[in-house]
Amino acid sequence: MKLFKFVNMLIPFNKPYMTGNELDYIRLAHHNLRLAGDGEFTKKSQEMIASSLSAKGSAFLTHSCTAALEIAAIATNIKPGDEIIMPSFTFVSTANAFVLRGGIPIFVDIRPDTQNINEDLIENAISKKTRAIVPVHYAGVSCEMDKIKKIAKDNDLFLIEDAAQGYLSKYKNNYLGTIGDYGALSFHETKNIISGEGGSILVNHPSNLKKIEVIREKGTNRSGFFRGEVAKYTWKNIGSSFLPSEITAAFLCAQIEKGLEITKNRENTWRQYHQQLESLEESGLLKRPVIPKECLSNSHIYYVVLDNKIDRERTLEAMNNKGVNAVSHYVPLHSSPAGKKFGKFSGSMNITNRQANSLIRLPLWVGMSNNEINHVVRVLKNSIKI
Ligand SMILES: Cc1ncc(COP(=O)(O)O)c(C=O)c1O
Structure with a gap:
């Protein structure tokens, strides 16, 4: 097979880092004859993500942070016309995930010091249609979460952290992604911890776990079926195919360890x-x-x-x-x-x-x-x- 030849910069912007164990773990997944999602490597990486973030809830592996945000938009039942407050200085997926459900992104200006959403401008952006706030932790530096969390609570809004860039960063004593109702992480090749494409949704209220399982597994209760809870799995709600394969999860395990x-x-x-x-x-x-x-x-x-x-x-x-x-x-x-x-x-x-x-x-x-x-x-x- 002819491989692509890349023109190398003297100093590239990014160089994906390999820990050395990625291929061994992929070989193991291959040896175990388990390549689809939710096998041992997926379970292991989910446990490692949750424990590395001292998460009170659970982490579910997804194929991207984009997928994690889309899951959050479905889980919070965003309907056409609902408004979602977020910065404009962010990646497309922060907004697109909600627009897919008919939501309207309401962009709020950022702070000049951190490039994060200006917490003092959020209340002005709230209307009767507002359903959620999506702070984006730019460059892995947290937004002003105490204030944003209070605004969300006082106004009965969902708080969904776009922590695409924030794995292992903290605000006070809490890791990013574990502070809101949901947190979305990215393991894209450009991030600190990588699996090519990859992500995770952090579900911070245990009462939401079952709902997320269904959305992530094409709207079915297949996860419950694998646990032996039902004799057959069936279509329960809307969802999509949001889970990565074991090959991706195996790669990710090697990264999370380091x-x-x-x-x-x-x-x-x-x-x-x-x-x-x-x-x-x-x-x-x-x-x-x-x-x-x-x-x-x-x-x-x-x-x-x-x-x-x-x-x-x-x-x-x-x-x-x-x-x-x-x-x-x-x-x-x-x-x-x-x-x-x-x-x-x-x-x-x-x-x-x-x-x-x-x-x-x-x-x-x-x-x-x-x-x-x-x-x-x-x-x-x-x-x-x-
Ligand atoms: C703030 C933000 N949100 C979401 C994403 C999407 O992440 P992914 O490529 O894992 O879907 C990115 C990607 O860089 C991002 O910077």
Whole structure:
């Protein structure tokens, strides 16, 4: 078979990290002749996710964070016309999962320090039709969850955390994804812990477990059937095929086992960037990311926000021409064709627009050498274009 040849950047934005056990575990799944979902590796990885997050409820493996959000939208019974509050500075799936059910995303502006939804603007966005708040923990740094949780409780709204980037990050004493009613994690190849494509839904109230099992298994009670609870499984409710195969779960098990080492290695790179870019912040050329004192970050992304006078596109182009694959991030959803068609925004989107046009993510992957980190910083310094 002819394999694709990739053109390698000198320093790519991301390099998926392999722990070394992935293929052994996949071989075991192959040996066990169990390849479809919900076998031993799925069970094991679900237990490991839940225990690594000290979760009160359970984790279900899904084929993506997108799937986890779609499950949450079905589980919260989002109906046409229901409104869901979320930031615009996020990935498509945060909104699309609810639009699939006829929901209307209500976009709220972000904070300039963390790029997370501005908790002080949420109450203004609430109407009689609001059903849920979906905070997105950007770069693995938590939103202001005490305030957001209180707003959700006072207004009887579901709280669904988009913790795609937040595995092993914390807000105060709680891991991200375990604070709301549901939490959605991603194990996509670009995340800290990976399985190619992959995700998990954290179900934080035990009373919802059975409902999620049915939605995740094509709307059937197949999971109950496998436990011997029913003689035949049948169609119980709407759902879809949201579970990954054992091959994916086997790969993921190897990754979760090394979760803390992976996070520590990323943290080391994150800190080096942070120290070395202090002088650029002092000279007013950029702002470095802020981690509020309540938050423990998993160092998922290192980004900088360039000052207004700097041309982000020319800066990125110059960096990439020098072999450093720095990248921008989300196109705000309120400005996208589908966002305009399906969503609305509450208040101004000034901070979202400004940050989205000025933010640069730097290469960050497990195993980056000091030389590589120094090189990225040097290239950034030399590439800043006014
Ligand atoms: C905030 C956010 N939510 C959801 C997703 C979707 O994750 P997945 O690719 O696992 O479906 C992403 C992907 O990067 C994301 O950044």
